[in-house]
Amino acid sequence: MLQQVDDQGSGSDDQSRASFREDLQEFLGREAPLHQLDDLTKVNPVTLETVLRCLQARYMVDTFYTNAGCTLVALNPFKPVRQLYTPELMREYHTAPQPQRLKPHIFTLAEQTYRNVKSLIEPVNQSIVVSGESGAGKTWTSRCLMKFYAVVAAAPTSWESPRIAERIEQRILNSNPVMEAFGNACTLRNNNSSRFGKFIQLQLNRAQQMTGAEVQTYLLEKTRVACQASSERNFHIFYQICKGASEDERLQWHLPKGATFSWLPNPERTLEEDCFEVTREAMLHLGIDTLTQNNIFKVLAGLLHLGNVHFADSEDEAQPCQLMHDAKCSLRTSASLLRLREDMLLETVQIRTIRAGRQQQVFQKPCSRAECDTRRDCLAKVVYARLFDWLVSVINSSICADPDSWTAFIGLLDVYGFESFPDNSLEQLCINYANEKLQQHFVVHYLRAQQEEYTLEGLEWSFVNYQDNQTCLDLIEGSPISVCSLLNEECRLNRPSSAAQLQTRIESALATSPCLGHNKLSQEPSFIVVHYAGPVRYLTAGLVEKNKDPVPPELIELLQQSQDPLLTVLFPPQPKEKTQEEPSGQSRAPALTVVSKFKASLEQLLLVLHSTTPHYIRCIKPNSQGQPQTFLQEEVLSQLEACGLVETIHISAAGFPIRVSHQNFVERYSLLRRLRSHTPSGRHSLCAARGRAGQLLCPEEATLQTVLQDLLHALPALTRRAVTPADPLHCGKTKVFMTESMLELLEDGRARVLEQCARCIQCGWRRHQHRKRERQRRAAVLIQAAIRSWLTRRHIQRLHTAATVIKRAWQKWRVRMACLASEELDGMEEKPMFPVPSSLSSSPLPPAQARLQGAIIRLWPLGLVLANAAVGVRGFQRKLVVCACLQLPLGKPSNYSVTTAQDQTGIMSIRALPQGSIKFHCRKSPLRYADICPKPSPYSVTGFNQILLESHRPVHV
Ligand SMILES: Nc1ncnc2c1ncn2[C@@H]1O[C@H](COP(=O)(O)OP(=O)(O)OP(=O)(O)O)[C@@H](O)[C@H]1O
Known part of the structure; x- marks a missing residue:
C-alpha cells in the first residue's frame, strides 16, 4: 500500500510523503506484524486494503487460514501442505480446551460446530457453508472437514463389530472419490471442478458419534456429457476408463488404445484425478461389486461410442438423415454396449414421433441433422443423469443410518462457485442463482438478522450499510415477473421464439430492475445480470430449450427395451413414461422446467439451512493460474468485495456474535452464583447476589428475569471488576447478547464453579470415608482390647492355677522332707554313735x-x-x-x-x-x-x- 501511495504521489510532495511514510512505518513497527493477526477484525481500520494486505502477508508465510469475525477465510495454497491436515493436528484441535485459541484453521470451526452439537443449545443441528469461486478450494475444504469428523466423531470400535464401526466413516470418505469421478470435470478455472452441488448430512447419535451420512446433490451439469467447451474436459470417469482399463476390459468395452472419441476432448492431458483404481476401490467399499462396476463402465463406453455417431445432412426432408460413413461402426458398438437393437437405436434418433389430436394419433417425422444430434445428445444426457442419481442413491443406501440411530446432524454444503465466462448460459444462470441465494442466506443470517434482532431486543446499535442482494434475487426468481418466470412462461407456451425476441421480452418486462443490464456492443442476443459478485452476461440463445430439457418419450421407451441389467434398473418399464414433452395444450399442469426444479430444491436446502446454526468458510483463490506463492491483489480484492467480507468483519467486530435465550443462559450459567469472589467489590456483589439467590431457590417465586439479573450481578465476581454498560454482554428482551470473549469468560467461570463443586463433593466423600475408617478403627481397638484382656486373664488364671499346684506340691514336698528329716534326726538320736571308721577302729576311743x-x-x-x-x-x-x-x-x-x-x-x-x-x-x-x-x-x-x-x-x- 505504501508503495502504491508513493507511486501516486506527485514529485513535489515526495519529501513530505517520505517523512510521513517513515512516521507511519515507525508507528506500524510497534504494532503486531500483519501476518500475526489471526483475525481480520483486529486489522485497524477494517478496509479492503488493510484486509488484503493482512491476507497477503499471511499467505506469504504459508498461513492460509484467517478468522474474519464469524467467518473463516481460507486461502488456497495451490500446493500440498501435508502437515496442515494430519490426524494428529485434528486431534490437537479436538482435544484443545479452547480450540479458538489455537491458530485459525478449518478444524477450529469444525470443532466449534461439533461442540455446539454437544452443548445442545438450540438449534442443535449445525451447517457449514463452504463458498467461493470455482477453484477456490471448496471441495478440498469439505473433504478435509469430512476427514476431521471421521477422526473425531468415529464410534469406538466394539469388540463385536470392529469392522462395522470402521466401515461407516470409511464409506462416507469413499463417497468422495466416486462422486468426484462422476460429477467433477476439468474446466478452465479448475482441474477438478465440481459440476454439481452437494449437501452432505453427517448424522450423529446422542454420544456425538457419526452413525451415517446422507448426500443430496443439486443440478448436475449433464450437458457436459455431450458438449464440452474448448480446453475443457468431460467428466473424469470417461478418461479414467479409457486410461485405466485393463486389456481384457478394453476388449470388452471396445476401447482400443488410441481410439478417439468426439466426447472425449483433450485426452492427452493426464490429471491426478484420472485414477481409475481409486474410483473402483471406493465403489467396492460402497457395496458396488465388480460385476456392477463393469456394467456401469460398459454403459459409459457405449455413450462414448454414441458420441461418434454423426449424421449427414439429408437432401430430402421426408427422408431421415443418413449416417456418416464411419459412424456405422460406432452405432453398432454403442448399440451392443447398451444392449439395444441397432436399427431401433438409429431409428429413434433419426425419426421423431408426434402425437396429435384428441385420439393421440401418432405421426412420424424424420429429423433434421441438428435434431438428430440433439436427440443423440439427449439420449446420452438422460442415461448419464439417471446413472449419477442412481449412484447417489446407492451411496446413500450404503452410508445412511437408520433414522432412529441419530439425533443431530452437521451439514456440509459444497456448491459450485460463482461463474462468469465470456458466454454464459442456463447452467451459469442456475449456478449464480444458487450463489446469490447462499449469499442472501449469509446476509440475512449474519448481517440483517443481526441488526434487526438488536433493534427488536432494544439494544443500541449503529447500523452498518451492507450489500443486500435481494434486488438481484428479485430479478432472477421474483414474482410475478423475473428471468425465471419468463423462461418458464416461454416453455409453457411452447411458442417458437428467437433469441432476440427473448432478449426483448426480458428487457421490457424487467426494465425497472437495477440489476438488469444490457451490453449494446454484444453481437449475440443477451442480457446482463449484476450479481453480488459482479455482472455476468447470459446469451439468450438456447435458454428456453435448455430450460425445457425435453426428453422425447420414444428415447425413454427405447432405453426401457434395453437388455442391459443396469439400464433396466435406470429405466424400468412403465405403462407410460411421463415426460415433459406433453403435446401442447394437453396438460394444464405447469411444465416442470429445469429452473423450477432447481428453485424448488434450493428452497428445500435453504429451509434445512435456516433450521441449523450456520458457519461460513469463504474460500479465496489467490490467483487464477493455480500457482503457489502467488497472491494477485486484484483478483483477491474482487473476491473479497464479492463475498461482502468487509461488511461482515465490520459488523462482527462491533456486534455480539453470541446470543443465547434467557432460559438457556440461566440454565447454563445459574451456577455462577456460587462463584466465590476474591476482590472486596466482587465479594460485595456476590453477597448481594447470594442474598437474592436465597429467595431464588424457590422457583415459583423467582421469575426468569430476576434470576438473570442475579446472574448479571454475580458477574463482577467473574470478571473481577464491576460490570459496566460497555461490557461485552447485554441483556435484551428475550436474549442475552455477548462477544466471544465474554462467552469464554462465562465458560471459564462455569468450569471454576464445577471444579469447586467437584472439590466439595470430593471433600465430603473423603470426610465420610475418614469417619467411617475412624469408626472401624475404634471398633477394632475395642475388640482387640477385649480379646487381650480375656487372654491375659486366662493366662493369669493358668499361672495362678499352676502356682497353686506348684505351691501345693512344694508344700507337700517340704512337709515330706521335713518329715523325712525329722524322722532321720529322730532316728539318729536314738541310734548309737557313728560307726567308727576303719582307720580309727583299730584304736577305739x-x-x-x-x-x-x-x-x-x-x-x-x-x-x-x-x-x-x-x-x-x-x-x-x-x-x-x-x-x-x-x-x-x-x-x-x-x-x-x-x-x-x-x-x-x-x-x-x-x-x-x-x-x-x-x-x-x-x-x-x-x-x-x-x-x-x-x-x-x-x-x-x-x-x-x-x-x-x-x-x-x-x-x-
Ligand atoms: N488446502 C489446500 N491445499 C492444497 N491444495 C488445495 C487446497 N485447497 C484447494 N487446493 C487445490 O485447488 C484445487 C481446486 O480446489 P477445489 O476443487 O476444492 O475448488 P472448488 O472451489 O471446489 O472449485 P469448484 O467450484 O470448481 O468445484 C484443488 O484441486 C487443489 O489442487
Whole structure:
C-alpha cells in the first residue's frame, strides 16, 4: 500500500510523503506484524486494503487460514501442505480446551460446530457453508472437514463389530472419490471442478458419534456429457476408463488404445484425478461389486461410442438423415454396449414421433441433422443423469443410518462457485442463482438478522450499510415477473421464439430492475445480470430449450427395451413414461422446467439451512493460474468485495456474535452464583447476589428475569471488576447478547464453579470415608482390647492355677522332707554313735573321750548358732568359735577348712555332719537341703542331713 501511495504521489510532495511514510512505518513497527493477526477484525481500520494486505502477508508465510469475525477465510495454497491436515493436528484441535485459541484453521470451526452439537443449545443441528469461486478450494475444504469428523466423531470400535464401526466413516470418505469421478470435470478455472452441488448430512447419535451420512446433490451439469467447451474436459470417469482399463476390459468395452472419441476432448492431458483404481476401490467399499462396476463402465463406453455417431445432412426432408460413413461402426458398438437393437437405436434418433389430436394419433417425422444430434445428445444426457442419481442413491443406501440411530446432524454444503465466462448460459444462470441465494442466506443470517434482532431486543446499535442482494434475487426468481418466470412462461407456451425476441421480452418486462443490464456492443442476443459478485452476461440463445430439457418419450421407451441389467434398473418399464414433452395444450399442469426444479430444491436446502446454526468458510483463490506463492491483489480484492467480507468483519467486530435465550443462559450459567469472589467489590456483589439467590431457590417465586439479573450481578465476581454498560454482554428482551470473549469468560467461570463443586463433593466423600475408617478403627481397638484382656486373664488364671499346684506340691514336698528329716534326726538320736571308721577302729576311743566327742557333737550346733549370731564375734573370732565348736582337729590345716566365703550371702540353713565338712546353703539356692558332705569321712553321718539351723532371714557367717 505504501508503495502504491508513493507511486501516486506527485514529485513535489515526495519529501513530505517520505517523512510521513517513515512516521507511519515507525508507528506500524510497534504494532503486531500483519501476518500475526489471526483475525481480520483486529486489522485497524477494517478496509479492503488493510484486509488484503493482512491476507497477503499471511499467505506469504504459508498461513492460509484467517478468522474474519464469524467467518473463516481460507486461502488456497495451490500446493500440498501435508502437515496442515494430519490426524494428529485434528486431534490437537479436538482435544484443545479452547480450540479458538489455537491458530485459525478449518478444524477450529469444525470443532466449534461439533461442540455446539454437544452443548445442545438450540438449534442443535449445525451447517457449514463452504463458498467461493470455482477453484477456490471448496471441495478440498469439505473433504478435509469430512476427514476431521471421521477422526473425531468415529464410534469406538466394539469388540463385536470392529469392522462395522470402521466401515461407516470409511464409506462416507469413499463417497468422495466416486462422486468426484462422476460429477467433477476439468474446466478452465479448475482441474477438478465440481459440476454439481452437494449437501452432505453427517448424522450423529446422542454420544456425538457419526452413525451415517446422507448426500443430496443439486443440478448436475449433464450437458457436459455431450458438449464440452474448448480446453475443457468431460467428466473424469470417461478418461479414467479409457486410461485405466485393463486389456481384457478394453476388449470388452471396445476401447482400443488410441481410439478417439468426439466426447472425449483433450485426452492427452493426464490429471491426478484420472485414477481409475481409486474410483473402483471406493465403489467396492460402497457395496458396488465388480460385476456392477463393469456394467456401469460398459454403459459409459457405449455413450462414448454414441458420441461418434454423426449424421449427414439429408437432401430430402421426408427422408431421415443418413449416417456418416464411419459412424456405422460406432452405432453398432454403442448399440451392443447398451444392449439395444441397432436399427431401433438409429431409428429413434433419426425419426421423431408426434402425437396429435384428441385420439393421440401418432405421426412420424424424420429429423433434421441438428435434431438428430440433439436427440443423440439427449439420449446420452438422460442415461448419464439417471446413472449419477442412481449412484447417489446407492451411496446413500450404503452410508445412511437408520433414522432412529441419530439425533443431530452437521451439514456440509459444497456448491459450485460463482461463474462468469465470456458466454454464459442456463447452467451459469442456475449456478449464480444458487450463489446469490447462499449469499442472501449469509446476509440475512449474519448481517440483517443481526441488526434487526438488536433493534427488536432494544439494544443500541449503529447500523452498518451492507450489500443486500435481494434486488438481484428479485430479478432472477421474483414474482410475478423475473428471468425465471419468463423462461418458464416461454416453455409453457411452447411458442417458437428467437433469441432476440427473448432478449426483448426480458428487457421490457424487467426494465425497472437495477440489476438488469444490457451490453449494446454484444453481437449475440443477451442480457446482463449484476450479481453480488459482479455482472455476468447470459446469451439468450438456447435458454428456453435448455430450460425445457425435453426428453422425447420414444428415447425413454427405447432405453426401457434395453437388455442391459443396469439400464433396466435406470429405466424400468412403465405403462407410460411421463415426460415433459406433453403435446401442447394437453396438460394444464405447469411444465416442470429445469429452473423450477432447481428453485424448488434450493428452497428445500435453504429451509434445512435456516433450521441449523450456520458457519461460513469463504474460500479465496489467490490467483487464477493455480500457482503457489502467488497472491494477485486484484483478483483477491474482487473476491473479497464479492463475498461482502468487509461488511461482515465490520459488523462482527462491533456486534455480539453470541446470543443465547434467557432460559438457556440461566440454565447454563445459574451456577455462577456460587462463584466465590476474591476482590472486596466482587465479594460485595456476590453477597448481594447470594442474598437474592436465597429467595431464588424457590422457583415459583423467582421469575426468569430476576434470576438473570442475579446472574448479571454475580458477574463482577467473574470478571473481577464491576460490570459496566460497555461490557461485552447485554441483556435484551428475550436474549442475552455477548462477544466471544465474554462467552469464554462465562465458560471459564462455569468450569471454576464445577471444579469447586467437584472439590466439595470430593471433600465430603473423603470426610465420610475418614469417619467411617475412624469408626472401624475404634471398633477394632475395642475388640482387640477385649480379646487381650480375656487372654491375659486366662493366662493369669493358668499361672495362678499352676502356682497353686506348684505351691501345693512344694508344700507337700517340704512337709515330706521335713518329715523325712525329722524322722532321720529322730532316728539318729536314738541310734548309737557313728560307726567308727576303719582307720580309727583299730584304736577305739576311751569311754571318756567318746563321751566328750558326743558332747562336742551335741554342742557344735550351739557353737554354730553362736557363731551365726548377728552380734557378737566376727571374723577370725568367729572362725575360732566355729573351730572350737566343731572341735576340729588342730592338726594340719589341710584336713579341714572353715568356709566363710558366704559372708555376704545370707545363709538359710546349715547342715552338717559333725565329722565332716560343713556347707551352708545360700538363700538363692532352690534347695534348702543339700548333701553337704561331698567327701564322706569316717565321721560322716550317713543318711539324711540334719537341719542345724533354719532361718527365714539369712544368717551371715
Ligand atoms: N488446502 C489446500 N491445499 C492444497 N491444495 C488445495 C487446497 N485447497 C484447494 N487446493 C487445490 O485447488 C484445487 C481446486 O480446489 P477445489 O476443487 O476444492 O475448488 P472448488 O472451489 O471446489 O472449485 P469448484 O467450484 O470448481 O468445484 C484443488 O484441486 C487443489 O489442487
